[in-house]
Amino acid sequence: MLxxxxxxxxxxxxxxxxxxILMVLLGVGVFVGFQGEWKSIEVDTHEFYASTGxxxxxxxxxxxxxxxxxxxxxxxxxxxxVSRYVSVKTNETKENxxxxxxxxxxxxxxxxxxxxxxxxxxxxxxxxxxSDLYAKANDYHIDDEMTLKYGAISLTGKIKxxxxxxxxxxxxxxxxxxxxxxxxxxxxxxxxxxxKQALGGFELYPExxxxxxxxxxxxxxxxxxxLGKTNLILTKNEIPSYSEAxxxxxxxxxxxxxxxVVFLGIAVLIMATTMQRLTINEKTQIGxxxxxxxxxxxxxxxxxxxxxxxxxxxxxxxxxxxxxxxWFIFNPGGSMGTYFDLPSWAIHMPWWTFLVxxxxxxxxxxxxxISAKNMLKGTAADALKPFTPKAxxxxxxEDSKGWRRLKFATxxxxxDLFRHKARSGMTLFGVFGCxxxxxxxxxxxxxxxxxxxxFYYGSMNYxxxxxxxxxxxNEKALEIATYYNAxxxxxxxxxxxxxxxxxxxxxxxxxxxxxxxxxxxxxxxKDDGVYVGQRLMESNHLKIGDTFxxxxxxxxxxxxxxxxxxxxxxxxxxxxxxxxxxxxxxxxKINQVFTNTKKDDISAHSDFISTIKSRNDIIKSxxxxxxxxxxxxxxxxxxxxxxxxxxxxxxxxxxxFERYRELSTLKVVGFKDKKIGKLLITxxxxxxxxxxxxxxxxxxxxxxxxxKALAAEYEMMLIFGWMTFLIPVVLMFxxxxxxxxxxxRKNRKIDMxxxxxVPE
Amino acid sequence: xxxxxxxxxxxxxxxxxxxxxxxxxxxxxxxEGKFIVILGPSGAGKSTLLNLLGGLDSPTNGEILVEGKxxxxxxxxxxxDYRASTVGFVFQSYNLIPTLTVFENVSLVKxxxxxxxxxxxxxxxxxxxxxxxxxxxELSGGEQQRVSIARALAKNPKIxxxxxxxxxxxxxxGAMVLKVLLNMARNYHKTIIIVTHNQNxxxxxxxxxxxxxxxxxxxxxxxxxxxxxxxxx
Numbered sequence: 001m002l003x004x005x006x007x008x009x010x011x012x013x014x015x016x017x018x019x020x021i022l023m024v025l026l027g028v029g030v031f032v033g034f035q036g037e038w039k040s041i042e043v044d045t046h047e048f049y050a051s052t053g054x055x056x057x058x059x060x061x062x063x064x065x066x067x068x069x070x071x072x073x074x075x076x077x078x079x080x081x082v083s084r085y086v087s088v089k090t091n092e093t094k095e096n097x098x099x100x101x102x103x104x105x106x107x108x109x110x111x112x113x114x115x116x117x118x119x120x121x122x123x124x125x126x127x128x129x130x131s132d133l134y135a136k137a138n139d140y141h142i143d144d145e146m147t148l149k150y151g152a153i154s155l156t157g158k159i160k161x162x163x164x165x166x167x168x169x170x171x172x173x174x175x176x177x178x179x180x181x182x183x184x185x186x187x188x189x190x191x192x193x194x195x196k197q198a199l200g201g202f203e204l205y206p207e208x209x210x211x212x213x214x215x216x217x218x219x220x221x222x223x224x225x226x227l228g229k230t231n232l233i234l235t236k237n238e239i240p241s242y243s244e245a246x247x248x249x250x251x252x253x254x255x256x257x258x259x260x261v262v263f264l265g266i267a268v269l270i271m272a273t274t275m276q277r278l279t280i281n282e283k284t285q286i287g288x289x290x291x292x293x294x295x296x297x298x299x300x301x302x303x304x305x306x307x308x309x310x311x312x313x314x315x316x317x318x319x320x321x322x323x324x325x326x327w328f329i330f331n332p333g334g335s336m337g338t339y340f341d342l343p344s345w346a347i348h349m350p351w352w353t354f355l356v357x358x359x360x361x362x363x364x365x366x367x368x369x370i371s372a373k374n375m376l377k378g379t380a381a382d383a384l385k386p387f388t389p390k391a392x393x394x395x396x397x398e399d400s401k402g403w404r405r406l407k408f409a410t411x412x413x414x415x416d417l418f419r420h421k422a423r424s425g426m427t428l429f430g431v432f433g434c435x436x437x438x439x440x441x442x443x444x445x446x447x448x449x450x451x452x453x454x455f456y457y458g459s460m461n462y463x464x465x466x467x468x469x470x471x472x473x474n475e476k477a478l479e480i481a482t483y484y485n486a487x488x489x490x491x492x493x494x495x496x497x498x499x500x501x502x503x504x505x506x507x508x509x510x511x512x513x514x515x516x517x518x519x520x521x522x523x524x525x526k527d528d529g530v531y532v533g534q535r536l537m538e539s540n541h542l543k544i545g546d547t548f549x550x551x552x553x554x555x556x557x558x559x560x561x562x563x564x565x566x567x568x569x570x571x572x573x574x575x576x577x578x579x580x581x582x583x584x585x586x587x588x589k590i591n592q593v594f595t596n597t598k599k600d601d602i603s604a605h606s607d608f609i610s611t612i613k614s615r616n617d618i619i620k621s622x623x624x625x626x627x628x629x630x631x632x633x634x635x636x637x638x639x640x641x642x643x644x645x646x647x648x649x650x651x652x653x654x655x656x657f658e659r660y661r662e663l664s665t666l667k668v669v670g671f672k673d674k675k676i677g678k679l680l681i682t683x684x685x686x687x688x689x690x691x692x693x694x695x696x697x698x699x700x701x702x703x704x705x706x707x708k709a710l711a712a713e714y715e716m717m718l719i720f721g722w723m724t725f726l727i728p729v730v731l732m733f734x735x736x737x738x739x740x741x742x743x744x745r746k747n748r749k750i751d752m753x754x755x756x757x758v759p760e
Numbered sequence: 761x762x763x764x765x766x767x768x769x770x771x772x773x774x775x776x777x778x779x780x781x782x783x784x785x786x787x788x789x790x791x792e793g794k795f796i797v798i799l800g801p802s803g804a805g806k807s808t809l810l811n812l813l814g815g816l817d818s819p820t821n822g823e824i825l826v827e828g829k830x831x832x833x834x835x836x837x838x839x840x841d842y843r844a845s846t847v848g849f850v851f852q853s854y855n856l857i858p859t860l861t862v863f864e865n866v867s868l869v870k871x872x873x874x875x876x877x878x879x880x881x882x883x884x885x886x887x888x889x890x891x892x893x894x895x896x897x898e899l900s901g902g903e904q905q906r907v908s909i910a911r912a913l914a915k916n917p918k919i920x921x922x923x924x925x926x927x928x929x930x931x932x933x934g935a936m937v938l939k940v941l942l943n944m945a946r947n948y949h950k951t952i953i954i955v956t957h958n959q960n961x962x963x964x965x966x967x968x969x970x971x972x973x974x975x976x977x978x979x980x981x982x983x984x985x986x987x988x989x990x991x992x993x
Contacts, residue, residue, distance in 0.1 A: 391897035392859050408864065408871055415859035665855040668816060670844025670872045672837055752816040
């Protein structure tokens with residue numbers, strides 16, 4: 001019988017039940033979804049690394065490693081698998097695309113998985129295994145023939161398999177390009193036999209890849225001892241396909257640990273208030289059951305089921321919704337799909353997410369339990385009495401001079417707010433929370449847009465960026481730079497405290513490349529030292545005026561340099577002027593030329609040009625990169641608005657029902673619906689104003705924390721644009737006004753006769 | 761023609777599958793300035809009659825003329841105007857706004873009526889001038905009902921409608937409240953209509969209307985109604 005009552009009560013309070021379930025659904029959904037996003041990246045990429053033998057350590061030497069060297073490394077205790085490896089950028093003859101030709105001597109290390117076609121064969125000649133995404137973008141099919149050129153060396157083979165490799169999980173050629181563009185850049189694998197044949201029987205493997213559980217120190221010491229020389233050793237954390245993917249996961253983790261937690265907090269707290277109020281509304285019924293002879297424990301159990309029901313239904317739906325959100329952000333067809341080339345896009349959740357959800361169900365059940373217990377306090381007669389809110393007391397502000405001059409509506413609303421402190425507080429908290437979410441989301445967006453604008457439309461002050469082929473001499477590069485009236489740079493990888501970083505040397509005479517200081521102002525490079533970004537300064541505990549030493553990959557050469565300034569950079573690296581580099585005797589190879597000549601007008605010296613990118617190409621690529629972030633923020637904004645609507649509607653309805661009798665009285669006395677509606681709207685707008693004023697700085701604070709936490713990924717600063725100020729104001733007040741109007745409309749339906757029958 | 765006329769008024773409620781006739785085709789004529797008591801058992805239809813007259817509810821059929829104007833045809837806003845200007849209500853459960861003080865509860869009417877009576881004067885009349893800054897929860901039941909009377913009269917309505925005004929009070933307090941109510945109504949020349957079970961109150965009325973099962977059974981005019989003090993409470 002009580003079960004029937006349970007179902008009917010749920011039906012009776014369907015609006016509240018639906019809104020509570022919606023709140024749990026949204027809170028749990030956003031929480032679960034954002035946790036799923038980073039966890040899926042982490043698990044799916046690691047499964048990919050494992051299935052393709054992604055190396056833990058890479059020894060790099062320009063002169064290459066012999067098979068004997070490799071065997072020596074293999075003999076180190078704690079090293080499981082090794083392979084000699086080469087990846088060299090070649091040009092495809094049809095479109096002149098850049099293709100990284102890759103060879104691994106041991107297929108258990110740094111290899112690939114076949115998605116279509118023939119399996120790998122280490123002795124196959126004239127056989128190419130091609131990136132499936134490159135093949136798709138360029139209309140290559142199995143059994144098509146292709147020719148690749150590297151200087152005088154030419155490689156021709158038939159495509160026998162389409163593949164994916166974790167080495168190219170993020171398939172970019174570097175050179176400022178942050179997003180893969182399979183139309184112009186891809187990779188292929190060939191067998192060691194074919195490689196040997198192409199080099200005319202000669203072998204050059206500049207890398208040894210090793211899978212090992214040893215620490216970097218242990219591995220380095222053992223490797224150097226075995227090979228009898230100091231080697232440049234890179235850990236997987238220094239390889240973009242690993243570090244950037246894990247960076248993306250950690251960025252998601254940071255996001256997920258702040259904003260969705262705020263989101264969940266709002267939903268659960270407001271849900272708890274609603275649950276408690278609902279039990280209060282049921283007080284007379286609780287009393288009736290008690291008076292009839294039902295035991296307290298049975299009644300409590302009955303009412304506890306409400307919380308359990310909402311918790312379970314909301315959480316189950318929320319988990320489903322969470323999986324959808326995770327999929328929405330992390331799917332091969334979305335923005336993430338243009339960044340990662342993964343074989344599996346399965347959604348994974350951290351195990352503790354389910355514990356948190358279980359905790360929420362428990363919390364809601366507990367709230368119902370406590371609320372029902374409170375209603376049962378005292379005798380059956382006490383329980384039978386309807387709940388009366390606390391008697392009104394004079395407010396302190398009533399002693400002020402201005403109080404008497406206040407309008408009736410103002411007094412009424414003020415006193416009501418203070419009389420129903422919990423409800424008012426929760427509404428305030430709801431507005432506050434949604435404001436925080438909106439401000440944080442838009443401020444993030446503004447900061448990113450601001451940074452991108454400053455960087456791409458200011459720092460990149462050129463029309464085209466020309467990448468030179470690897471075999472271009474500095475003399476030739478200077479000739480090209482002069483021909484195109486260009487600035488140029490030389491980029492190479494160096495090691496700073498055993499971390500691989502970029503070293504960029506610029507010769508700027510035309511202001512085509514500009515640099516941003518910490519305050520986002522453009523600065524010219526001084527010639528008395530080098531510049532680094534915030535991340536490098538922090539990770540190496542550097543301050544301006546310090547000196548530090550970098551070593552060149554593949555050689556024993558080191559350079560000690562002075563830190564003269566801090567820049568905001570996209571890449572982790574050292575930046576210096578050519579003059580300072582010359583002064584320090586740094587050897588470099590010019591590989592980038594920046595010119596104001598349009599991409600289509602660049603044809604001279606084409607034999608030495610690897611790729612030409614217009615500024616728009618680069619911006620487009622970065623835009624796609626930022627899209628991942630935009631998708632997450634966009635989803636958060638939309639869900640924040642929905643949460644705001646549900647929260648405000650729920651609390652508004654609650655307030656309306658609690659004041660039903662008062663509103664009926666006003667109506668009986670002769671107040672018109674419009675006037676009563678205005679009373680209700682005014683109160684909500686007050687709360688919105690206060691909540692917004694409190695939420696605004698809090699939103700900035702949260703964004704600041706978020707930016708700090710994301711500093712490992714982006715070197716951004718808070719930039720306040722019009723979006724931060726205008727859109728949240730319009731959205732929050734729009735939502736509040738809309739919801740208040742919806743609630744206020746209800747007073748048309750007040751049944752004065754029924755309302756006033758109820759005894760106080 | 762009287763101040764109020766009911767012409768073949770019915771109020772039928774749909775309860776599940778069947779219809780319930782709360783009032784069935786009644787005719788009634790009430791003169792201005794009189795004290796009317798509507799008597800009847802529970803479910804007789806007396807509160808329905810009062811609600812229809814107060815513009816809280818609309819009849820299913822028939823016309824309700826107040827000062828010659830048919831209020832059964834009014835829309836929501838016009839009904840609100842009617843309630844604001846023509847009728848004042850006193851309920852058994854007082855229906856004061858708990859978040860407003862005594863003074864403010866009475867002042868409420870200033871929001872909707874152009875020329876209300878003085879709030880202070882009304883509070884003096886009901887003997888609550890010393891309690892005007894108190895909240896309803898700080899008053900006794902009788903005091904709350906007097907605030908409710910002051911509020912109803914402050915609008916300066918033609919008709920005062922009272923639904924069991926002493927129903928929640930002990931007999932002594934009830935008598936005191938009735939005295940205040942009648943004195944004020946007479947001082948300000950109001951038509952008072954009280955719905956009650958209480959036969960004693962009927963002894964003070966100019967007219968007694970007995971209602972049963974949705975019909976008017978009897979209309980008794982009393983030439984010499986008793987005063988509050990003459991009634992044995």
